[in-house]
Amino acid sequence: MKKTPLYQDHVDLGAEMVDFAGWLMPIRYTGLVEEHEAVRNQAGLFDVSHMGEIRIKGPQATEFIQHVFTNDVTQLEDKQIAYGFLLNHEGGVIEDLLTYKVDPNEYFMVVNAANHDIDMEWLLGQVGDFDVEVIDQMDDYGAMALQGPNAQEVLQKMVDFDLDEIKFFTFVENVSLAGVNAMISRTGYTGEDGFEIFVQPQDSSLVWNEILRVGQGIVKPAGLGSRDTLRFEAGLPLYGNELSDDRTPLESGFGFFVSQGDFIGSDVIKAERESGTARKIVAVELLDRGIARTDYPVYNLDQEEIGHITTGYKAPTVGKTIALALIPAEYAKLGEELLIGVRNKKLKAVQISKRFLPRKK
Amino acid sequence: MSKLFFTNEHEYVQVKDGIAYVGISDYAQDQLGDIVYVELPELELDVAVGDPIGVVESVKSASDIFSPVSGKVVEINEALEDQPELLNEDPMENWIAAVQLSDESELDELMDEVEYKAFLESEA
Numbered sequence: 308m309k310k311t312p313l314y315q316d317h318v319d320l321g322a323e324m325v326d327f328a329g330w331l332m333p334i335r336y337t338g339l340v341e342e343h344e345a346v347r348n349q350a351g352l353f354d355v356s357h358m359g360e361i362r363i364k365g366p367q368a369t370e371f372i373q374h375v376f377t378n379d380v381t382q383l384e385d386k387q388i389a390y391g392f393l394l395n396h397e398g399g400v401i402e403d404l405l406t407y408k409v410d411p412n413e414y415f416m417v418v419n420a421a422n423h424d425i426d427m428e429w430l431l432g433q434v435g436d437f438d439v440e441v442i443d444q445m446d447d448y449g450a451m452a453l454q455g456p457n458a459q460e461v462l463q464k465m466v467d468f469d470l471d472e473i474k475f476f477t478f479v480e481n482v483s484l485a486g487v488n489a490m491i492s493r494t495g496y497t498g499e500d501g502f503e504i505f506v507q508p509q510d511s512s513l514v515w516n517e518i519l520r521v522g523q524g525i526v527k528p529a530g531l532g533s534r535d536t537l538r539f540e541a542g543l544p545l546y547g548n549e550l551s552d553d554r555t556p557l558e559s560g561f562g563f564f565v566s567q568g569d570f571i572g573s574d575v576i577k578a579e580r581e582s583g584t585a586r587k588i589v590a591v592e593l594l595d596r597g598i599a600r601t602d603y604p605v606y607n608l609d610q611e612e613i614g615h616i617t618t619g620y621k622a623p624t625v626g627k628t629i630a631l632a633l634i635p636a637e638y639a640k641l642g643e644e645l646l647i648g649v650r651n652k653k654l655k656a657v658q659i660s661k662r663f664l665p666r667k668k
Numbered sequence: 669m670s671k672l673f674f675t676n677e678h679e680y681v682q683v684k685d686g687i688a689y690v691g692i693s694d695y696a697q698d699q700l701g702d703i704v705y706v707e708l709p710e711l712e713l714d715v716a717v718g719d720p721i722g723v724v725e726s727v728k729s730a731s732d733i734f735s736p737v738s739g740k741v742v743e744i745n746e747a748l749e750d751q752p753e754l755l756n757e758d759p760m761e762n763w764i765a766a767v768q769l770s771d772e773s774e775l776d777e778l779m780d781e782v783e784y785k786a787f788l789e790s791e792a
Contacts, residue, residue: 596749
């Protein structure tokens with residue numbers, strides 16, 4: 308099992324450690340709900356060193372990214388970031404990722420731990436005649452995410468420039484954070500304001516502990532348990548749950564991050580935009596008592612199985628039992644009821660808006 | 669006079685006047701984390717040792733509770749339906765279901781409090 312540079316810090320904090328995609332990661336420190344609420348109301352600090360980093364460099368870096376990535380990076384300024392997908396030739400999602408544009412000849416990708424090896428193999432396989440290098444930087448970074456309404460106030464005490472300069476989905480490189488060299492982006496996976504911080508592995512522990520020290524009483528260490536409930540409430544997809552290689556991003560409801568241009572899989576997407584998708588992910592709220600969890604079956608009112616739950620929780624901030632369900636498009640309609648198989652019962656659920664949290668001011 | 673027993677699945681049985689009050693141990697609630705839903709058994713349900721007698725769900729997962737004894741469910745703790753967090757706050761006071769024992773000798777198979785403590789230490 309792989310360990311991040313912060314492994315010992317998690318153990319010292321009393322974290323419960325679990326296997327996540329081959330990494331020994333903290334699932335919680337004090338309690339999932341407490342950590343979830345800390346991020347919503349103040350700030351939480353996550354170790355995200357298990358995420359993969361891949362650098363694309365060369366005179367044709369932009370052309371290469373346009374070929375493999377669904378979002379249009381020619382629209383980005385330098386130091387801007389785009390969310391998007393790598394698709395296979397059938398339009399299925401190989402990966403969802405952030406692409407950081409350093410400049411038109413250099414991009415930095417942050418990918419899922421579980422998909423990193425597949426991504427590397429896929430990207431190398433697409434290089435062909437493109438004049439680019441695909442560089443695996445998995446082991447070059449320690450990474451953490453400081454998330455929550457008070458994240459900026461805490462981090463500001465540790466840098467000598469104004470963090471307002473880092474706008475949403477932009478980044479800065481080679482800045483000094485607690486005395487060490489860092490890259491900082493205004494990104495995250497929680498639906499809250501916050502930053503993701505990349506440092507050299509050997510500097511990770513110092514930065515982690517310094518953030519907890521400076522943020523004492525405000526910042527709580529937060530584990531993968533709350534990371535998942537936070538992203539779910541915020542409507543952010545998880546690869547393997549909402550996204551999969553046998554499903555297009557349109558079916559998953561993320562067509563917004565797929566440009567009109569040409570890239571691997573775009574012919575499937577274009578056809579789907581014309582004809583509509585065969586399946587959709589819808590949100591449901593349970594009307595009966597119980598919790599709809601990942602992979603539970605979904606039935607129509609005639610009790611025929613039509614799909615499955617991609618993620619479901621008794622959501623801590625929303626306070627309701629809600630879930631996302633992948634079903635044939637013909638059944639997708641706000642206000643219509645579905646049945647969810649929970650153990651030996653079929654529980655009633657009603658389709659609701661996917662916007663679970665109130666819009667931020 | 670009541671007697672307390674535990675299983676290696678971290679259920680407890682508090683026996684009083686031939687009725688077994690079944691719940692989850694403090695260790696179990698701590699391992700589960702924030703409990704957000706409890707599914708209670710039907711009243712009058714006949715259970716054998718190892719039959720499901722309820723489900724306790726944390727934010728993260730659903731865990732079956734297995735009856736440590738045989739008998740008929742004669743009472744359920746309905747307060748848990750609206751306040752599942754009681755299992756986190758005081759699991760020993762908040763049993764899940766009460767079973768009229770059909771065979772008291774089954775209790776001999778369970779651990780007493782001292783044995784359970786030793787078992788937890790051996791697990792750690």
